[in-house]
């Protein structure tokens with residue numbers, strides 16, 4: 001088997017907060033999450049708000065550290081690298097955020113903003129080389145080179161997201177982690193940005209970890225999908241299969257609620273709002289909302305198990321009742 005570009009191994013992230021009038025409260029935002037990505041692939045991460053997508057994105061981008069687990073990027077175990085080496089390694093993976101308005105410094109010309117990540121390269125570039133690199137990368141995201149002298153307020157939302165993508169690409173990364181990159185954009189502009197990402201994968205061999213609430217966008221762009229619920233990946237596999245024939249009751253509810261995804265699972269399972277206490281460490285976190293829950297779901301947490309090549313589900317009763 002080919003060595004993966006990204007190998008996330010059982011990553012757990014706990015946040016500890018001081019609840020008023022009580023002792024420390026530990027919240028597990030990620031619970032033993034594993035995923036692998038091949039070079040030039042697109043992995044779509046979906047799941048409701050609070051399921052842990054951004055926490056995972058920040059850890060993969062080495063902007064946060066896991067409580068336990070490993071992130072192996074292109075053969076390097078990121079969190080065992082000395083700080084300086086990690087800083088240099090960062091040029092090979094870059095992040096694009098949701099808000100194209102907030103993520104660009106309004107007082108800085110675009111050329112300077114796009115060039116910023118180049119200053120972290122192990123071998124610094126000369127002024128001429130930096131200008132050439134910025135011009136080349138602006139062109140590759142479909143922006144005229146003379147835009148490098150302009151300021152962010154002179155651009156539309158879609159153009160600003162192109163600039164953010166150009167900044168991410170300027171160090172020629174192998175992986176771009178895009179956290180809700182199209183959510184703030186109009187529909188027609190969303191399509192342009194998705195096309196741009198697919199084009200960059202083709203032309204430059206860039207892999208994308210693409211995070212979105214928007215299932216239709218993930219369906220359009222991703223090869224592989226991971227469905228997150230309460231800090232865990234509950235189903236993963238080829239995008240086509242996950243959206244057309246979801247097996248986990250949570251994936252089925254997601255797919256059925258999104259008309260533009262051509263799911264065969266049109267009849268939405270009767271997912272309930274969360275009720276009662278959360279499942280705790282032993283049970284399935286989804287069981288209090290699940291129409292198919294059985295006693296076993298309260299006592300035994302379902303592990304992510306392979307059900308077919310490349311496809312795994314964490315459910316004691318996957319795909320039953322209507323798929």
Ligand SMILES: Nc1ncnc2c1ncn2[C@@H]1O[C@H](COP(=O)(O)OP(=O)(O)OP(=O)(O)O)[C@@H](O)[C@H]1O
Nearest residue numbers: 015016027029047048049050051052053054055056
């Ligand atoms: N810095 C933090 N301190 C404490 N808790 C946090 C922190 N960051 C995230 N969390 C908690 O971790 C959980 C996962 O949050 P995260 O932002 O990763 O979810 P998400 O799936 O990306 O949600 P959204 O789609 O709304 O961005 C949530 O319960 C959130 O409240």
